[in-house]
Amino acid sequence: MRFISARINQVNELTKPQKKFLGWIFEKWIMLPVRHNFLNLFRYADGQYSEKSIRNQFSKKMNFRALFDSSFGGLKAKECIAAFDPSFIPKSGKKTFGKGRFWSGKDQRAKAGLEIGCLALVDVEAATAYSIEAIQTPGEMKNALMDHYVGIIRNNIGRIKSFTDYLAVDGYFMKKTFIEPMLKMGLQVITRMRPDANLQYLYKGPQKTGRGRKRRYAGKVDMNNIDKRRWKLFYEDDHILAFELVVWCVTLKREAKVVYLKHKQGTGHTVFLSTDINMSGKKIMQYYGLRFQIEFLIRDAKQYTGLEECQAVSENKLYNHFNLSLMSVSLMKLTCWASLKDKSDIPFSMRSIKTWYYNKYLTETIFSNLGLELNCNKIKKLYSKCLNIGSMAA
Incomplete structure (x- = not known):
């Protein structure tokens, strides 16, 4: 969390209240054992933020692209590819921004709800994906859907080009209307x-x-x-x-x-x-195989950081919720797993990390109310033991 706080403070595009709020909410967001909404965040806020304050912070769009630049700049020295994938988000409510009918890969049919276009960077050596930005697809865009997807990548092209010249996408994007704009922007497409x-x-x-x-x-x-x-x-x-x-x-x-x-x-x-x-066949197979890492990123965000649980209806709140969910998983990968020397033998487990943070919250709350201090060696051992209860591999 010190690493995350330091990177947040380096982002000039964030206001001081936003930096303070993001530094606080990341740990709460990862730890939260219930649905990710404003009321539940308030219940675990320990009096630091009211429900209204949390809502007000979410109503102002946060610059997650700048946070990505601050946190993942070290990957420029490594071999990377970009990946893009739309994802269906179930959502009810007549006043929700962007509500429409979108394709659900899980159900293999169009359903009422929301859709986000997730752009990610994939570390080839570590074989894992980190979220750059997730943009919501406006409702009823049947005739301009491909233009919208192209626009997401165009808005991040300078960022992508600083890491890689390759973009991996699934077979849906095997269209001239998508690939030609990518080539004009200097990106080579694998599909x-x-x-x-x-x-x-x-x-x-x-x-x-x-x-x-x-x-x-x-x-x-x-x-x-x-x-x-x-x-x-x-x-x-x-x-x-x-x-x-x-x-x-x-x-x-x-x-x-x-x-x-x-x-x-x-x-x-x-x-x-x-x-x-000029690309070798082996590289094409490898890069397309790594495209699936963006789907694992979205899966972890849906299962553990509340990607599908937003109860807000406004555009900015939805944007902040989606990106906070994906960025939380990405930062945990970077700080808790990618730096390990033996990471090939230790699979990344978002569940273990979430369990550890929840154990930390409960342990510190109980120890604080009991007046126990960590200066005592026996208390230190008990504290460490409590943190690892329920941890497991992926």
């Missing part, structure tokens, strides 16, 4: 294609002399039966064969590096695409 993707082989043979357009293509790629004489096999295990090739993508109207995964069991296959034609 998944349809199994029946429309691809053409590039012609590399001798050209006819004389007038006329030169031959560019050597036939359509049969996605169910690829020509293995053209494709390069770069990986094989008990389950898949992985091939790579630079082809012409008809959808994007440009050359692209494509990875074709042939499943040994059955007739299925999976196709990945990178707009960087």
Whole structure:
């Protein structure tokens, strides 16, 4: 928490009351064992903030992008990629800002509620994601939804480019209206294609002399039966064969590096695409696999930091709630897990961290009321023992 407080104090874009409030609320937010709303925060505030004060603080938009810059700047020295993923948030209420019908991946249908577009930075070595910013999707944006997603990335492009030139997204974003703006901003996109993707082989043979357009293509790629004489096999295990090739993508109207995964069991296959034609097939597989870290980040925020529990209806309060939930998980990853030397052997567990902070709150409250001081060695041992009750691995 000292690290978090120091980074908050370095953010010039926050006012003094906001710095004080954020320094206080992060620990309460992580610890809170009940629903994350203003009344429950007041119940655990120990008289430091009233419910009205908490509401007033949430009504003013906080600069979480600047907090990200202050806290995660050290990752510029590491290999990173950006990831983007929309997430459905169930919400009732007729007056809620942004209420509409959005796609729910869990239910595989459109449902009434809210949606946030979560932009994150993924540390390749540690294989974990940290939230940059979550922006709510306004309701009823069917015709301009892709423009909204592009706008989220455009507003953070300088921040993203300071870390990486690569963006990983799922197959929904395999559209020209999304990928072209990313390329204009200097980002290379890694995504998944349809199994029946429309691809053409590039012609590399001798050209006819004389007038006329030169031959560019050597036939359509049969996605169910690829020509293995053209494709390069770069990986094989008990389950898949992985091939790579630079082809012409008809959808994007440009050359692209494509990875074709042939499943040994059955007739299925999976196709990945990178707009960087010089990228290796192994990197494409690795980067797309790391895209799922943003989904784990959202999952932890939903389960442990109340991402789906906001009872406010105004735009600023919703923005602050969503970003506080995601940033809490991100900062706990950075401070409690990413700095460990043996982190590959110790999985990140947000539940253990949440349990530890709740134990700390209860222990300090009881010890304070009993007048017990930590100067005594017996009390110190008892205090340490209480903190680790109920901790577990992920």
